[in-house]
Amino acid sequence: MRIIDFADGDGVPAIGQGTWMMAEGHQLRDEEIKALRVGFDLGLTLVDTAEIYGGGASEELVGEAMEGRRDELFVVSKVAPSHASSLGTIRALEASLKRLRTDRIDLYLLHWRGGFPLAETVDALGRLRQEGKILMWGVSNFDTDDMQELMETPGGRACATNQILYNPEERGTEYDLLPWMRREGMPAMAYSPVGQGGSLLRHEALARVAGRHGVSPAQVALAFAIRDGNVIAIPKAGTQEHVRQNAAALHLHLEAEDMAVLDAAFPPPSRKVPLSII
Ligand code: NDP
Numbered sequence: 001m002r003i004i005d006f007a008d009g010d011g012v013p014a015i016g017q018g019t020w021m022m023a024e025g026h027q028l029r030d031e032e033i034k035a036l037r038v039g040f041d042l043g044l045t046l047v048d049t050a051e052i053y054g055g056g057a058s059e060e061l062v063g064e065a066m067e068g069r070r071d072e073l074f075v076v077s078k079v080a081p082s083h084a085s086s087l088g089t090i091r092a093l094e095a096s097l098k099r100l101r102t103d104r105i106d107l108y109l110l111h112w113r114g115g116f117p118l119a120e121t122v123d124a125l126g127r128l129r130q131e132g133k134i135l136m137w138g139v140s141n142f143d144t145d146d147m148q149e150l151m152e153t154p155g156g157r158a159c160a161t162n163q164i165l166y167n168p169e170e171r172g173t174e175y176d177l178l179p180w181m182r183r184e185g186m187p188a189m190a191y192s193p194v195g196q197g198g199s200l201l202r203h204e205a206l207a208r209v210a211g212r213h214g215v216s217p218a219q220v221a222l223a224f225a226i227r228d229g230n231v232i233a234i235p236k237a238g239t240q241e242h243v244r245q246n247a248a249a250l251h252l253h254l255e256a257e258d259m260a261v262l263d264a265a266f267p268p269p270s271r272k273v274p275l276s277i278i
Contacts, residue, residue: 001043002250004187004232006160009106009136012074014226015250016046017243018191018236023057027238035243036065040073042247048163048189048234050078050111051096059099066102075100076107076163076189076234078140079121081114088116089124093133108134109163112141112277118153126155136160140189143275144177151184159186165276166190166231168224168266169200172273182230192278193225193233194218205265209258215249218242222249224262 003011017039022032036047047066049058059077066073077100083092093108108128110121125137139150140163150156162181164173167190181188194201197218206217213220218235225233226249237243254262 002226002229004230006107006136006187007185008158008160010074012046012232013043013250014229014232015044015222015246016048016074016076016232016234017044017246018234019047019049019058019062020053020236022236022238023054023061029061031240032061032238033065035238035240036062038240039237039243039247040065040069042244043250044243044247045072046074046076046232046234048076048191049100050080050109051083051092051099052078052080052111056095056099059096063099063101066100070102074106075102076109077105078109078111080111081116084110084114084116084121084124086120086124089121090128093128097133104132105134107136107138107160109138109140109161113139113146118150118156122150122153122155122158126158129158138162138189140164140191141275141277144180147177147180161187161189161232163189163191163234165192165278166225166233167193167195167200167221168203168206168262169195170276171266172269172276175269175272177275178228178230182228188231190225190231190233194221194235196278203265205261209254209261212258213252215252216245219245219249219252220254220258220262222246223252223254226250227254227259
């Protein structure tokens with residue numbers, strides 16, 4: 001099992017489980033819950049959700065999936081920017097706790113930067129942490145300059161992570177954001193790591209690398225995302241078969257020859273690229 005350590009907290013598996021689009025009728029609810037539980041059994045014990053996913057339905061589904069095993073799991077949720085005022089953050093957190101049927105969130109993120117001053121949100125997150133309602137906090141969709149501003153904000157250095165879009169088609173952050181986070185000792189979280197199950201998984205380069213290892217293209221994308229030991233990938237899988245594949249990707253190590261194929265198809269950035277966001 002590959003474990004990533006937060007600077008100020010527990011280690012988590014390098015692959016977790018996303019839940020955007022769950023509980024929205026794309027798959028049977030029971031199947032989605034089963035898929036999450038199979039993932040927990042296989043060591044994908046970090047689960048990522050947000051108050052906005054399905055208008056709270058994703059958090060409710062996660063709460064149901066976690067029943068009876070909360071203590072073995074690491075729950076990530078997010079406050080919407082429109083709620084990220086002093087009082088709004090606290091209210092949003094309380095509502096998330098209810099939907100998740102838990103008394104704490106392990107890692108609570110500001111979903112993206114909005115209109116409220118960073119200092120106000122950071123202060124509210126710090127207070128929630130002191131009360132033990134969240135164990136760590138972080139941000140999402142912050143570019144390097146946002147992270148630098150956060151570090152200069154009172155209390156901002158407690159930020160545990162930045163959750164960003166990262167997969168072979170979206171490598172812009174390799175230029176400065178990911179190196180900056182590594183220097184700061186801050187793990188990154190990679191969202192949409194299998195390109196939302198789209199054209200990335202049909203790309204010839206992924207098929208070639210997958211063929212060398214006898215694995216699937218999605219497993220190659222996941223091994224790519226977590227290869228440097230400072231990234232946690234959070235693929236969403238509503239099917240048990242996909243979850244099993246994703247868990248097995250924890251044991252796939254890409255070699256120089258594999259990276260040469262991927263670099264040729266998806267060249268790493270040679271200059272600053274503004275952060276892409278979904
Ligand atoms: P992903 O890259 O995780 O893609 C999910 C899609 O890929 C689903 O259709 C899924 O199918 C399919 N899939 C998963 N595993 C496999 C596999 N092994 N083989 C083939 N297909 C597979 O995209 P997401 O956008 O969902 O990102 C992951 C998570 O990141 C989200 O669920 C959410 O938790 C988080 N996120 C955060 C954002 C932010 O702003 N902070 C933005 C976007 C996402 P199926 O369900 O049928 O198994």
